[in-house]
Amino acid sequence: MRDLSSRPAAMIRIDSIWLATEPMDMRAGTETALARVIAVFGAAKPHCAYLFANRRATRMKVLVHVRAYERA
DSSP, rough: OGGGGGGGOOOOOOOOEESSSSSSOTTTHHHHHHHHHHHHHSSSOEEEEEEEOOOOSSSSEEEEOOOOOOOO
């Protein structure tokens, strides 16, 4: 068994969180969630998390846009 304590924790940078005001069918995939984000904002913004709830507000789905690479 490997010792994982010596490796730094991998983290996803999130600068802002957006909560959808309308419920979403939780059977929908990431493409549907992304389409809703694009319909509202025009594009998915880097380092943003988009939260969607079901009709009863008992489940949530999170879509996070992370750039594949960043220039230093």
